[in-house]
Amino acid sequence: MSERAFAQVALIGLGLMGSSLAQAIAAHLPGVQVTGYDASPEVRARAAELSLADIRHDPADAVAGADLIILCVPVGAMAAAARALSPGLSLDAIVSDVGSSKQSVAEALAEALPGHTVIPAHPVSGTERSGPDAGFASLFHNRWCILTPPANADSAEVDRLAAFWRALGANVETMDPAHHDLVLAITSHLPHLIAYTIVGTASDLEQVTRGEVIKYSAGGFRDFTRIAASDPVMWRDVFLSNKDAVLEMLQRFTEDLTALQRAIRWDDGEALFELFSKTRAIRRSIIAEGQDDARPDFGRADHGD
Secondary structure, X not given: OOXXXXXXXXXXXXXXXXXXXXXXXXXXXXXXXXXXXXXXXXHHHHHHHOOOOEEOOOHHHHHOOOOEEEEOOOHHHHXXXXXXXHHHOOXXXXXXXXXXXXXXXXXXXXXXXXXXXXXXXXXXXXXXXOOHHHOOOOOOOOOEEEEOOOOOOOHHHHHHHXXXXXXXXXXXXXXXXXXXXXXXXXXXXXXXXXXXXXXHHHHHOOOOOHHHHHHOOOOHHHHHHHHHOOOHHHHHHHXXXXXXXXXXXXXXXXXXXXXXXXXXXXXXXXXXXXXXXXXXXXXXXXXXXXXXXXXXXXXXXXXXX
């Protein structure tokens, strides 16, 4: 790549995203040194066993000499993590992250690291699994990574970070942080909120036993349970940090759900058919964009999983 490559990348947080980044860098940028830190001693020990990176036991030590630092911690922990690493941070280093909400993260990092270059980012990829064993090198392949640089960001540094993500197989888009949060509220955050609600409701139904919920979940409910199995700490922080956008989308969804409820009550099959046809077209567009698998049952090898 024409942009100046990074020599050392420090990963703060070694769960799914940090582990995947370490493996992706090893696979696609083998000349880059990777250092890592996690607040959990158990996670640090496991990451060392997996040879994910040069594991350090202090965040400031982990970032010493690094020209790119990526915070892979829950968005609610960003400020504290940034303050902890700041004593070892080089003035010419770029600090980024992988958080799912961007306005609050940008503000937290700017406040914690005044005078440093902060370019927030969000790779729109992940699984319901967590921990260092959950990572894999191809997580970012053909997935979007959205950069949300501040207005005064150096364009060359933004291009440099974009080139890094492209080298890992990602597609890169630049977006205003407030707009990012609104887009992700409807495409990611609200679906997770709905999944958590549906699975919670099913588990609380007195007329349906937990065994029946599990036994007969081969339909749509099973796919909600996959989303609802996501890291509870991460998603708690996402909803609290992107509160305004989530509440705005939730209000719109509630209004649409009321209209759907009315259509069912009054036997308005035409309204139902029109909605379902529109949503089916959206699904086809997602497949056409290469953002999901068109094979039956989402390409699962085992239809019973």
